Amino acid sequence: MSLSPSPSIHWFRDDLRLADNPALAAAVAAGPTLCLYILDERPERRPLGGASRWWLSRSLAALSSELERRDGALLLLRGDPETLLPKVAEMIGAALVTWSRRYDGDSVALDARIKSELQNGGRQVSSFNAxxxxxxxxxxxxxxxxxxxxxxxxxxxxxxxxxxxPLPAPVRIATPALPAGLTALAVTREDLALEPHAPDWAGGLREAWTPGxxxxxxxxxxxxxxxxxxxxxxxxxxxxxxxxxxxxxxxxxxxxxxxxxxxxxxxxxxxxxxxxxxxxxxxxxxxxxxxxxxxxxxxNPDLATRNYNPRFDAFPWRHDDAALEAWRRGRTGYPIVDAGLRELWTTGWMHNRVRMIVASFLIKHLLIDWREGEAWFWDTLVDADPANNAASWQWVAGSGADAAPYYRIFNPVTQGLKFDPRGAYVRRWIPEIAALGDAEIHEPWKASTAILRRAEIELGVTYPRPIVDLDAGRQRALAALAATKG
Ligand SMILES: Cc1cc2nc3c(=O)[nH]c(=O)nc-3n(C[C@H](O)[C@H](O)[C@H](O)COP(=O)(O)OP(=O)(O)OC[C@H]3O[C@@H](n4cnc5c(N)ncnc54)[C@H](O)[C@@H]3O)c2cc1C
CATH class of the missing domain: 1.25.40.80 (Serine Threonine Protein Phosphatase 5, Tetratricopeptide repeat)
Known part of the structure; x- marks a missing residue:
């Protein structure tokens, strides 16, 4: 008589795929595998932003279908993984628990605690790089x-x-029998309420992306x-x-x-x-x-909150809610900046060059703390990433590792002329100035009254006037830096 193998658990986190997933492969090779995702709701965890929650919801749906095509299933739970994972392992008598490693401070500490708890319970834990x-x-x-x-x-x-x-996806993923106590803990994707309802602002995201x-x-x-x-x-x-x-x-x-x-x-x-x-x-x-x-x-686990270069701790940031709100909403009066922020709001993504331009504008021309921009991107980007977002904001600010020097201040007009030479990007995202010609599209305030009238633009009404003078903003930023140095 052959004993059936003990069940495994694969705990999915930021590895929502079947192919080239060594931790999943190891679990499946060892025995029937419970595939688990836990929406981490500990108060100390930085909550996902709205756009990321939408993406996660769609990605979990896709993962669940892929698993079902291979006889597997995805069990969804919500709460504290430190309590839930050992409990689930106990309920199904798991011999092995696998996951793909994460690298942010909170996850590293959490995973270490869970690993030792599971090992103390006599279970094998294997983590992998995915x-x-x-x-x-x-x-x-x-x-x-x-x-x-x-x-x-x-x-x-x-x-x-x-x-x-890369490893191939497992061909078949057998699922262990789930005790009633465990099915009672399970939640549905709808229970997780990851997608917006009232209002449903995700139409642009649905149009732009196929998560999974x-x-x-x-x-x-x-x-x-x-x-x-x-x-x-x-x-x-x-x-x-x-x-x-x-x-x-x-x-x-x-x-x-x-x-x-x-x-x-x-x-x-x-x-x-x-x-x-x-x-x-x-x-x-x-x-x-x-x-x-x-x-x-x-x-540097606090990369999203603390200047990598401590010299910037004394930087004289301005508090200006009106300017920050104009920036968030793409109403600064600088077309390439506004186009980027509107692309972000509508699709959850922004082109890299434009991310640099809008970040430089916020930090340098408006003299607003890079952490405000990081937080807005965290909430609105579908790719909001604990490493890339924080490192990139610090890179633009000049406070980061190998960062752009602070005195490199992007001029949004020359950047627009260089990288959107015909204004097609601006026209796509700012239809109210689309009728301007190539000569004025990046600086509508320079257009003559006749041109503005023909294009049906009333500056300050249909499209904002610039909220800051570029030269004055630049001088103010350089003075702030000089003061910090001294
Ligand atoms: C202020 C600011 C904030 C940013 N925030 C994020 C973020 O939250 N998440 C994120 O993934 N990227 C971020 N980036 C980096 C970059 O803008 C995006 O990765 C890129 O625009 C994504 O588009 P893509 O996949 O078409 O890139 P591609 O040009 O096709 O590059 C391929 C991949 O390389 C990586 N990559 C590209 N550029 C960078 C970069 N500068 N730094 C780190 N990785 C990069 C991304 O994973 C990207 O998918 C940020 C950049 C800036 C200036």
Whole structure:
């Protein structure tokens, strides 16, 4: 008589996929597997923003269907994982619990506590890397310290060689019998109330995105077959669909960087992508920035709240609710800034170049604390990421590791003229000034009265006048920096 294997649990978190998920594969190889997602509602956890909650809801739905196609199922719970996970393991008599590692301070501490609790209960716990090419402690300086500058970081990361080939998705995922006590704890996706109802502001998100593993694979395939060719040049152009738009898929682990890496190399080598190696290298170096951000977050757990460079602790930020609100709503009077913030509000995403422009405008021209911008992005981005968001805001502020110098202040007009030369991006997101010609689209306040009248624009009424003078804002920012230095 053969004993049936003891059940396993795979605890899904930011790894909402079946392929290249070593922790899931290990659980499935060991026995029938309970696939679990817990909406973490501990008060000390930073709550997900609204756009991320919407994405999570759709991603869980997609994951659940993928599991069911393989005879599996996704059990949803809500509450404190530290209480719930040991309880579930006890209820089903799990011999093994697996998960994919996370790198933010709260998760690292939580996972360590849960691991020791489960091990004390006699269960095996195995964690794996599903999110990164290299984990934060694997890339160091020669003396073993964390890296602080991107170029040597990425050189050292590359020197570690190719990432392992991605694993296939499990073919079948047998589910253990669930005791009645456990089914009574389960909640539905509707119970989690992750999607907005009154009002339902998610129409633009639904139109723009297909969350889930299949949506991620389709986005990568589309990118490799087209926009990758020319990425090195065009990636800065918000008027062209020239980037991968993989960020929310990567954020929720619907696809992993090992898969992106290998698919990119094989598309270029096989000729399936008509892109030179240099475009692929540029694209993968952006994945490298994501890795570097995780490296920074792991070694600086308060990256979203504290200046990496403490000199900025004395910075004289302004408190200006009206200006902050005008910025959030895309009503600053600077078209490229407003277009970006409206793209964000409607679709939950913003082009990288425009993220830099709007962040620089908030921090430097308005002199508002980068943490206000980080928080707004956290709430509104579908790709709001604990590492990338915090690291990027600090990068623009000049307070971060390997950051842009504070005195580099983007001029939104020259940035607009350079990266949206025909104004197509601005016209798409700010229809009320779309009738302006290419000469005025980035600076409507310079248009003559006759041109404004023809375009049916009344500045200050149909579209705002600039809320700050660019030169005065720039001088004020430089003076603030000089005062901080002194
Ligand atoms: C102020 C600010 C805030 C940001 N907040 C986030 C955030 O919350 N989440 C997020 O994923 N990215 C963030 N970024 C980085 C970047 O803007 C987005 O990753 C990128 O625009 C996503 O589009 P894509 O997937 O088409 O990028 P692609 O150009 O196709 O790049 C591929 C992938 O590389 C990674 N990547 C690209 N650029 C960066 C970068 N500068 N830093 C770190 N990783 C990068 C992303 O995972 C991206 O999906 C922020 C940038 C700025 C300036």
């Amino acid at each position: 999110a990164l090419l290299n984990e934060p402690w694997q890339v160091t300086t020669k003396t073993g310290d964390p890296m602080k500058v991107f170029t040597p970081y990425w050189r050292a990361a590359r020197a570690r060689g190719e990432p392992p080939a 593993e299949a949506g991620a694979a389709a986005a990568l395939e589309h990118f490799l077959a087209g926009p990758l060719a020319g990425y090195g040049e065009d990636r800065n152009r918000p008027d062209l669909a020239s980037t991968s738009r993989l960020s929310p898929h990567l954020r929720f682990g619907e696809i992993g960087p090992r898969q992106v890496w290998h698919a990119t190399h094989s598309a270029v080598e096989s000729g399936a992508a008509a892109a030179p190696e240099s475009d692929a290298e540029k694209f993968l170096s952006e994945i490298g920035w994501r890795e570097f951000s995780y490296h920074l977050l792991f070694h």
